[in-house]
Amino acid sequence: MKAVVFDGVVLGLQFGLLGVGLTVVYGLGGVLNLAHGQLAVLGAMVAALRLDAGASVGVAVLTGLAAAGAIGLLLDRTLLRPVYRRRGEPRVLLGLLLMLGVAFVIDGVLGWRYPIEALRVRIAGAPIDVLGVGMRRGSLLASAIALGVGAVLVAFLRFTTAGKAVRSVIEDEVGAQLCGINPATVRALVLGLSAVLAALVAVTRSMTAPVTVDAGIDLTILALIVAVVGGLGSVSGAFAAGVLLGIVNTVSAHYIGSYVTTIVLLGAAALTIVARPSGLLGRGQE
């Protein structure tokens, strides 16, 4: 049981990191990035191709992250411009549909060009004993990265001027603009950053199991569930929901079965929306 819960925490930290990107992008501009997982896989595939070409793990991973970030930035500056010219419901709808289109394009191109590519980052070494449970080094490293990046992210949002700018745009786009913040720049940087985070999750997941070309949809859906349960727009909510759902996921998969687990996770998302639309830690603002 303890081992299962630990595995859940490891998974959950990564879920959280995955959900954070989606949630911040939505909070900022109302764009539900349905290509989130696809951007992650894109980064992972670039890394995998660099690895195949003989690059070292560090270089390959950095290239992958950079590629995902660059594509995210590019998407924001090109495709999403017409989206941001709108407000309210039409913006949300157009953003959602465009990112769905992007998801198809990325999935389609990757599946077509590199149908059997997969990213594996092997972390060698014997399992390390944590509170009486032998944990694989890959899992521990993945958790450490997720925790570290999460902490940096929270610190960034809380204490730096740029982070405060991001939060102010989430809070009130027009108000932020009046204070001299350019929402367009903030959004572009954040979409790029969220793509980097997504790709990072793909990399940390590949430390325990290979990430294949077709993993994009699953990652997107996971991110969506986590972001919804945590409350769209809430960073701390996404991490809390990520860990919670990670534990639920492994416990349920271990004791009940994988099909039911998926249904449980989806049910959690649907229930959250219906019962508490602002999420677990939501402040009830609508």
Added chain:
Amino acid sequence: MRGLTRSAVVRAYAPIGAVGVIAALLPLRYGDSRTMMGVIIGGALFAAYVIGFNVIFGSTGQLFLCVGALAGLGGYTSALLADRRGLPLLLAMLAGCLAAAVVGGVLSLVAVSRSLGVIFTGIVTLAFSLAFHNLLLGRRDLTRGETGLVVRAGSDTLLDERVAPYYVFVGLVVAYLCIHRALQRSRIGWAFRALRDDEVAAELAGIDVKRCRVAAGTLGSAMVGLAGALYAHSEGFISPSTYAFGRVDVRVLVMLALGGIGSLLGPVIGAAALTVLDEWLVSSNEYRLVIYGVVILALFLGMPRGVAPTLQSLRERRFRWRQTRQAPNAPNGGTTSAASGSPAPTPSTTSTRTPAR
């Protein structure tokens, strides 16, 4: 105003008749080939799906991302009831249709009563869609999982022939179009248009917006469920992937975008266009997804003022000659052009939806 004269009725339903005639003539050309008939049956099936989705999304703006799941609910309910319980075919299909209607109605009710915006409605229905898919995969004892289910009921009827099932589907599509048209011309249709143009104003004008939405959700889901059930029996084999999100909803979205959201014939045009496109691309299965994505991007980006207003102004231009004669019951552009008098390409503000509250 409601155009109760006979010629107005004829003019309102003439396009549907034209669609029916054109569709009915297709087997003359392709009737010899079993593969081609399969392809155009698929096209007709999707036209039916898209009409149902159009009633839900196009009329009342509820983003139901569970068309495949609703069709699957209809299909599996009908197939299991007919084969395992020995229910008569028509009764079983009716049960499938009802099951989809109930689930769609409940989803719509939840969305409406919790006043979920387009995004939350989308996520809830997507969650239902994926959960249903997993349920199909998980309940192997009932659905035989990924192996799929052979549907025996219906194989001894006219559904087993080569051309006949196609006519059944054409009949279904024509019937759906007539229902949609009748809906557009009824009080409910006016209510739909009013609430799509301006929800608050519609509410103030005494329209029960919630009831309208739930009614549209239920009716559209029933349409999708019946089509799914019919397909199960005519094809004789269903599996979870027959009704998977990636197989159904994605195409339905592309088709509706191609044909035009909210319009009467849009679903048929979109379904026909994408079926033809798919046939051209049949040898290039690998990058079909890319093309879908590009189509979605191009369609939604090519309309910088928003999909609905652009389509509306386009339709206004295209149907101007028709509208000069029958302004009150022109397809959908009627409201704006009748109000403003001149069908100027700039969309009137009434056609953009109100921002989220």
